[in-house]
Amino acid sequence: MSHVFKHSKVSFHRSLFFFGVGIFSIFMSTAFLYQYNREMLFRKELLNSILQTYNYSILNNVEQKGPANTDLDAITESLTDYDLRVTVMDLYGNVILDNRSGENSIFNNHTDRPEVLDALIKGEGYTVRYSNTLEEPFFYSAKKSDNYIIRSAIPYNIGTKLYLSVDKSVIFFFVAMGALFIGMIFYFSFRLGNAISSLREFSKKAEMDELKDLDIKLPNNDLGEISSHIIKLYTKLNQTKQYLSLEKEKLLKHLQISKEGLAEFDKDRRCIFTNTLFIQYINLISDKGLNSPEGIFHIDELSRINYFLSIHQRGSETINNSEYWSESITINKNGKTFHIECIIFQDKSFEISINNVTQQQEETRLKKQLTQNVAHELKTPVSSIKGYLETILGNKNVSQDQMHQFIERCYAQTNRLSDLLKDISVLNRIDEAGENFTTEDINIRNLVEEIFEDSEELLNEKKMNFEIRMPDNIMYKGNPMLVYSIFRNLLDNAIAYAGDGKSIIVNCYRQDKNALYFSFSDNGCGIEDQHLNRIFERFYRVDKGRSRKLGGTGLGLAIVKNAVLFHKGEIMVKNKPDGGLEFLFSLS
Numbered sequence: 001m002s003h004v005f006k007h008s009k010v011s012f013h014r015s016l017f018f019f020g021v022g023i024f025s026i027f028m029s030t031a032f033l034y035q036y037n038r039e040m041l042f043r044k045e046l047l048n049s050i051l052q053t054y055n056y057s058i059l060n061n062v063e064q065k066g067p068a069n070t071d072l073d074a075i076t077e078s079l080t081d082y083d084l085r086v087t088v089m090d091l092y093g094n095v096i097l098d099n100r101s102g103e104n105s106i107f108n109n110h111t112d113r114p115e116v117l118d119a120l121i122k123g124e125g126y127t128v129r130y131s132n133t134l135e136e137p138f139f140y141s142a143k144k145s146d147n148y149i150i151r152s153a154i155p156y157n158i159g160t161k162l163y164l165s166v167d168k169s170v171i172f173f174f175v176a177m178g179a180l181f182i183g184m185i186f187y188f189s190f191r192l193g194n195a196i197s198s199l200r201e202f203s204k205k206a207e208m209d210e211l212k213d214l215d216i217k218l219p220n221n222d223l224g225e226i227s228s229h230i231i232k233l234y235t236k237l238n239q240t241k242q243y244l245s246l247e248k249e250k251l252l253k254h255l256q257i258s259k260e261g262l263a264e265f266d267k268d269r270r271c272i273f274t275n276t277l278f279i280q281y282i283n284l285i286s287d288k289g290l291n292s293p294e295g296i297f298h299i300d301e302l303s304r305i306n307y308f309l310s311i312h313q314r315g316s317e318t319i320n321n322s323e324y325w326s327e328s329i330t331i332n333k334n335g336k337t338f339h340i341e342c343i344i345f346q347d348k349s350f351e352i353s354i355n356n357v358t359q360q361q362e363e364t365r366l367k368k369q370l371t372q373n374v375a376h377e378l379k380t381p382v383s384s385i386k387g388y389l390e391t392i393l394g395n396k397n398v399s400q401d402q403m404h405q406f407i408e409r410c411y412a413q414t415n416r417l418s419d420l421l422k423d424i425s426v427l428n429r430i431d432e433a434g435e436n437f438t439t440e441d442i443n444i445r446n447l448v449e450e451i452f453e454d455s456e457e458l459l460n461e462k463k464m465n466f467e468i469r470m471p472d473n474i475m476y477k478g479n480p481m482l483v484y485s486i487f488r489n490l491l492d493n494a495i496a497y498a499g500d501g502k503s504i505i506v507n508c509y510r511q512d513k514n515a516l517y518f519s520f521s522d523n524g525c526g527i528e529d530q531h532l533n534r535i536f537e538r539f540y541r542v543d544k545g546r547s548r549k550l551g552g553t554g555l556g557l558a559i560v561k562n563a564v565l566f567h568k569g570e571i572m573v574k575n576k577p578d579g580g581l582e583f584l585f586s587l588s
Contacts, residue, residue: 021182057075094107115141116142119149124141139153302331340355388407474511490520492556498581521583522581564587569587
């Protein structure tokens with residue numbers, strides 16, 4: 001069974017306080033010991049000087065009277081009240097006299113005694129040691145003359161110890177100084193610790209992004225000033241970060257709604273950013289389903305981009321700050337044309353962009369085709385009108401009936417020309433100035449019924465049935481003229497091509513808060529599937545000969561598609577399983 005011990009973290013000011021107290025204690029202890037030893041040495045020197053005075057007096061008596069005539073007890077009594085022990089030795093350390101010895105006492109040679117040895121070398125010496133003779137400790141002081149060594153000693157008892165002890169005032173001084181300095185250390189470590197704690201609190205709040213309501217109190221010192229500068233720098237950095245974050249968000253939104261597929265990769269080919277179009281485009285290009293942007297490096301059609309990256313992005317060649325490497329290719333896949341560009345930046349990261357240029361190419365083709373078709377469509381009625389008028393003007397034998405017939409044909413061609421110009425005008429207005437169309441509330445049911453009434457005679461001629469399946473009050477906000485064009489052109493198209501005796505149904509099969517969904521169908525012969533994707537093109541005709549006999553400008557379904565797109569809807573067409581065409585469209 002394992003136990004986990006959690007050690008509480010000591011605060012900074014406590015650590016600083018203990019560290020300061022430790023350093024100060026070492027310093028104070030060293031100073032106290034040094035002062036203590038000096039005081040002890042001073043007192044020993046003072047006691048030694050007193051005993052040396054005694055030694056000097058005794059030495060004078062011994063040299064004047066000789067050892068045999070010297071009464072040591074009398075001399076000591078005249079000198080001091082201390083229990084003084086006196087020993088007289090020759091220069092070889094042999095004891096001549098000792099006032100504490102008995103008559104039969106035998107003394108060893110004293111040259112091995114520390115005080116005697118110092119006296120022989122230095123002239124005098126002292127020490128504290130235990131006396132084996134008297135079996136008690138003494139403070140010894142020895143002095144050497146030309147003939148003798150005099151040693152005096154006092155017992156090292158309580159009185160002597162007190163005399164040699166350090167003055168208590170010194171101890172009190174060191175204790176007071178220690179307490180004062182420890183208090184000062186605590187005060188400054190506490191203030192410094194508060195400043196550090198404020199910075200710690202600031203750093204924690206900054207990490208958790210909770211600085212909005214933070215009130216940090218800083219000390220009025222250098223550390224507080226430094227902390228204040230750090231907080232100001234952080235505030236500016238945070239403001240810059242928020243600004244960059246906002247700009248980044250705006251950029252990412254812009255890239256997401258961009259009309260081109262974009263992806264950013266690091267130098268190891270890991271995706272940093274991609275938008276939705278990029279994933280869609282690489283899946284259109286690839287023959288396999290790809291669910292990640294990195295799948296682009298496995299598409300055979302993009303081997304040239306891979307080769308470009310392997311040459312430059314992984315090489316040792318560097319890029320100047322003002323330069324970059326780029327490569328672009330154009331490929332055609334699944335009926336689409338894509339322009340793909342790869343750019344390698346200074347840090348070897350790179351960007352790949354994919355543009356679907358199919359529409360641009362298609363628009364170029366359609367514009368060219370439109371010009372040709374307009375010229376062709378205008379040429380036919382103009383040539384007919386010109387031919388009839390030339391016949392009338394050049395042939396004086398034309399009867400009134402023939403002239404009237406030719407003029408009627410000229411009038412019919414003029415109407416056809418007028419309808420063509422009107423439809424071209426509508427398409428141009430939608431394409432170039434769609435914002436000029438006004439919108440208003442429209443009752444769709446009433447509008448479709450109005451179209452039915454306008455076309456009822458023609459429907460009766462062809463014995464066709466027209467059914468409206470939608471609520472009575474189905475309202476929509478749009479442009480009345482364009483919405484009218486949608487239903488009218490679809491109806492005209494069905495009348496022209498569905499066939500006699502057929503049925504036409506217009507149905508609003510769904511409504512929600514975003515759009516209205518319609519189907520417009522007939523049970524006629526329909527058209528071949530190969531034409532379904534092109535019937536909304538301008539002037540496109542499935543059967544040109546039949547279409548010209550039935551009239552029409554070839555722009556009706558193009559107007560329908562553009563009017564639906566103007567109202568932010570979509571339109572599709574399919575052949576019904578039981579025969580006929582069905583147009584499915586929405587109005588948002």
